[in-house]
Amino acid sequence: MRIQSGNKILKLLVDKRIAILAISGIALYFAISQYHISLWYIVLAGILLGFIFGKVFCRWLCPMGLIMEILMSMNADGKIKQMYQYHKLGCPIAWVSGWLNKFSFFRIKLNTDSCLNCGACDKKCYIVAMEPAKYSLYKPKTEKPGDSYTCSKCLECVAVCPNGSLTYKV
Numbered sequence: 128m129r130i131q132s133g134n135k136i137l138k139l140l141v142d143k144r145i146a147i148l149a150i151s152g153i154a155l156y157f158a159i160s161q162y163h164i165s166l167w168y169i170v171l172a173g174i175l176l177g178f179i180f181g182k183v184f185c186r187w188l189c190p191m192g193l194i195m196e197i198l199m200s201m202n203a204d205g206k207i208k209q210m211y212q213y214h215k216l217g218c219p220i221a222w223v224s225g226w227l228n229k230f231s232f233f234r235i236k237l238n239t240d241s242c243l244n245c246g247a248c249d250k251k252c253y254i255v256a257m258e259p260a261k262y263s264l265y266k267p268k269t270e271k272p273g274d275s276y277t278c279s280k281c282l283e284c285v286a287v288c289p290n291g292s293l294t295y296k297v
């Protein structure tokens with residue numbers, strides 16, 4: 128029951144991710160430009176978040192991330208968008224928090240007992256789309272994309288899972 132209500136909240140957040148990114152990205156931009164908050168504080172906060180949640184900063188909070196998402200949604204076809212998401216190098220926050228994806232407190236977990244092997248999660252993931260032989264969220268003997276550097280915690284894989292077999296939790 129707790130997992131189900133947790134997943135409902137997560138689905139809602141994933142649905143509203145662009146709005147959340149827009150609000151926090153613009154707020155952060157104003158904080159930096161109007162109130163002269165040092166970029167070092169932002170970098171440190173982004174890295175601290177990385178310890179807790181993995182690489183969440185780029186897709187949930189970053190002003191540049193917001194600009195890139197808007198540009199990508201206007202101009203890019205699916206393939207270019209996947210390539211951008213997969214190959215982008217980002218900034219120091221992305222470098223460190225991407226590496227922390229393997230060690231963060233919150234991680235994407237699979238319950239193999241309840242998994243239906245439907246493949247819906249893999250279809251949502253740009254990492255699996257780029258390297259389907261190497262990565263899968265549910266297939267055995269593959270690497271888990273949620274642990275890879277390039278996972279920006281869009282959490283669409285978790286949101287699409289029909290029965291809560293994929294969770295994002297401590």
Ligand code: SF4
Pocket residue numbers: 235251252253254255272273277278279280281282283284285
């Ligand atoms: S959160 Fe899930 S769907 Fe998004 S990039 Fe990471 S593994 Fe793929």
Ligand code: SF4
Pocket residue numbers: 237241242243244245246247248249264265287288289290291292293
């Ligand atoms: S979407 Fe959920 S049930 Fe379907 S394969 Fe992925 S983890 Fe298993």
